[in-house]
Amino acid sequence: xxxxxxxxLIGPPFVPQVNPYAGEVGARSARWAAEFGLVxxxxxxxxxxxxxxxDLAGRACPDAEPEQLALLTDLVTWLFAFDDNCDDDGLGADxxxxxxxVARLLDVLDRLGGDxxxxxxxxAEPAATALHDLxxxxxxxxxxxxxxxxxxxxxxxxLALLWEAANRQHQRVPAVAEYVQMRRHxxxxxxxxxxxxxxxxxxxxxERLADPVLSALDALAxxxxxxxxDAFSYDKERRLESTGHNLTNAIARETGKxxxxxxxxxVDRFNSGLATYLRLEAEVLAGDDPExxxxxxxxxxxxxxxxxxxxxxxxxx
Amino acid sequence: xxxxxxxxLIGPPFVPQVNPYAGEVGARSARWAAEFGLVxxxxxxxxxxxxxxxDLAGRACPDAEPEQLALLTDLVTWLFAFDDNCDDDGLGADxxxxxxxVARLLDVLDRLGGDxxxxxxxxAEPAATALHDLxxxxxxxxxxxxxxxxxxxxxxxxLALLWEAANRQHQRVPAVAEYVQMRRHxxxxxxxxxxxxxxxxxxxxxERLADPVLSALDALAxxxxxxxxDAFSYDKERRLESTGHNLTNAIARETGKxxxxxxxxxVDRFNSGLATYLRLEAEVLAGDDPExxxxxxxxxxxxxxxxxxxxxxxxxx
Numbered sequence: 001x002x003x004x005x006x007x008x009l010i011g012p013p014f015v016p017q018v019n020p021y022a023g024e025v026g027a028r029s030a031r032w033a034a035e036f037g038l039v040x041x042x043x044x045x046x047x048x049x050x051x052x053x054x055d056l057a058g059r060a061c062p063d064a065e066p067e068q069l070a071l072l073t074d075l076v077t078w079l080f081a082f083d084d085n086c087d088d089d090g091l092g093a094d095x096x097x098x099x100x101x102v103a104r105l106l107d108v109l110d111r112l113g114g115d116x117x118x119x120x121x122x123x124a125e126p127a128a129t130a131l132h133d134l135x136x137x138x139x140x141x142x143x144x145x146x147x148x149x150x151x152x153x154x155x156x157x158x159l160a161l162l163w164e165a166a167n168r169q170h171q172r173v174p175a176v177a178e179y180v181q182m183r184r185h186x187x188x189x190x191x192x193x194x195x196x197x198x199x200x201x202x203x204x205x206x207e208r209l210a211d212p213v214l215s216a217l218d219a220l221a222x223x224x225x226x227x228x229x230d231a232f233s234y235d236k237e238r239r240l241e242s243t244g245h246n247l248t249n250a251i252a253r254e255t256g257k258x259x260x261x262x263x264x265x266x267v268d269r270f271n272s273g274l275a276t277y278l279r280l281e282a283e284v285l286a287g288d289d290p291e292x293x294x295x296x297x298x299x300x301x302x303x304x305x306x307x308x309x310x311x312x313x314x315x316x317x
Numbered sequence: 318x319x320x321x322x323x324x325x326l327i328g329p330p331f332v333p334q335v336n337p338y339a340g341e342v343g344a345r346s347a348r349w350a351a352e353f354g355l356v357x358x359x360x361x362x363x364x365x366x367x368x369x370x371x372d373l374a375g376r377a378c379p380d381a382e383p384e385q386l387a388l389l390t391d392l393v394t395w396l397f398a399f400d401d402n403c404d405d406d407g408l409g410a411d412x413x414x415x416x417x418x419v420a421r422l423l424d425v426l427d428r429l430g431g432d433x434x435x436x437x438x439x440x441a442e443p444a445a446t447a448l449h450d451l452x453x454x455x456x457x458x459x460x461x462x463x464x465x466x467x468x469x470x471x472x473x474x475x476l477a478l479l480w481e482a483a484n485r486q487h488q489r490v491p492a493v494a495e496y497v498q499m500r501r502h503x504x505x506x507x508x509x510x511x512x513x514x515x516x517x518x519x520x521x522x523x524e525r526l527a528d529p530v531l532s533a534l535d536a537l538a539x540x541x542x543x544x545x546x547d548a549f550s551y552d553k554e555r556r557l558e559s560t561g562h563n564l565t566n567a568i569a570r571e572t573g574k575x576x577x578x579x580x581x582x583x584v585d586r587f588n589s590g591l592a593t594y595l596r597l598e599a600e601v602l603a604g605d606d607p608e609x610x611x612x613x614x615x616x617x618x619x620x621x622x623x624x625x626x627x628x629x630x631x632x633x634x
Binding site: 095096099100103104106107110111112114115139144145147148152155156159160162163166167170172174175177178181182185205206207209210212215216219 | 412413416417420421423424427428429431432456461462464465469472473476477479480483484487489491492494495498499502522523524526527529532533536
């Protein structure tokens, strides 16, 4: 049904771009993951390589310097690797085993990338030491507001994974409204946005971030990224689990539609969400605040980048 | 075993104070809760009255003006009422029913107290409309950084409740390290600190908040409040559920100690945590930054206030 998606999902009307350093940074990120032990074997390495985190990050940050692109790429690599590990050994469907792992990662976040060397975190788990490395590097960039935002967004992501695991354990498919709210966090889009903001030099003040319109734009950008991902990954996910965490499953369960119609509704949601996004964006950009322009540009790149990466990605084939 | 706690837990060496408006604000907060429908009947009203949110908030903000004290008191009232509702109808042990409720409250938080009138939020649930009212009032204070901090801390609290509910459902007692990490969030201490900071005029910059020592002080203050609460509430909780979410249960399960020894260890943890706190506080205050002094004062008041309130509270008798 991927063809249905590819032919009906509206391509976001933003120019597709990719960072010229993506290839080089991708190789470097693979080494980073191996060095921290995030990759557990040749199969895992192949899968991670096919996911092509650098292509996704390179589309989100087309103009970033290699260092900043590497930071976002490593985050995306970390997220893919953690996701794969959760899938591989059933961790993602077993809250009893996932909870202690999540708590240890929250301990890492509480340290805010503080001075101790990466290897000295309280646990030797690869996911924890690599996460601390990411936090340390964000700290070194010297934007404490973004460090705080980044760590709290990752905290929400980790806590939301427990919701997902409990649902999987009970084969529970949430209602659409609940799914949409929680998906914003399980997708880890917000912390990815934050590293992208750093690369784009987008550092809006709290006053701007607390503006309900800008905040709504941010949430809708996260939704679009997640729904695009859900639409393209549906084929793969339905092969793996019948009650997968995918907008299409939530729609099918709530409306009683067959899966093809439910998938079409996922696409419709993306398309109408995109139209709303463009209206909101025009409203936000009317203020001519350069910080807000950069903030919106970073989200444009994510929305367009996710679409292009999904069209090309072998992760979902 | 409450006597054990009352005689062995070290009283925090800070001057006990209580806001002179606590009585008046308490009556007002009871009306607020009734108006929003947070109280479902006479029994619930009695229980909420006995909890005495205004006394706790009045100790946390001894010098606050009535409006600011009312805001914190209403938050504490909201938290007590939500907690009671979770207990009363089993919501707190049933992730399947709690998840949609949590998602609706997260929808409210995403609005950041934006303009729409409280009654116009997407749901007519009392907890949701009252929460929106709190966010609106925080927004009106004109400290966007604190509004953002407040809403994300409440998000963590709500997400962490799902962890707690999943454990209750499976009668799972977490290990101590996991419990300590998650308890920081299930206790909703952080959002309470934030409203207290507003009342104390403590508005440290992100640069200070990202300081690992100040952040560690903040986390330890939250831990001390939670552990004090756990120590004093253990008697009540063990009557209600055998595998309650209490540090004492986590210690008993992990160490194999009997409950009296485990409770004594909870007290020991509080006492040694308090000693560490005093050391960290001295380090933090050495910088002579007035913002940090106010930040630390707000936490002192919470630690001492929780102790005094617990010694006197009928909530745990």
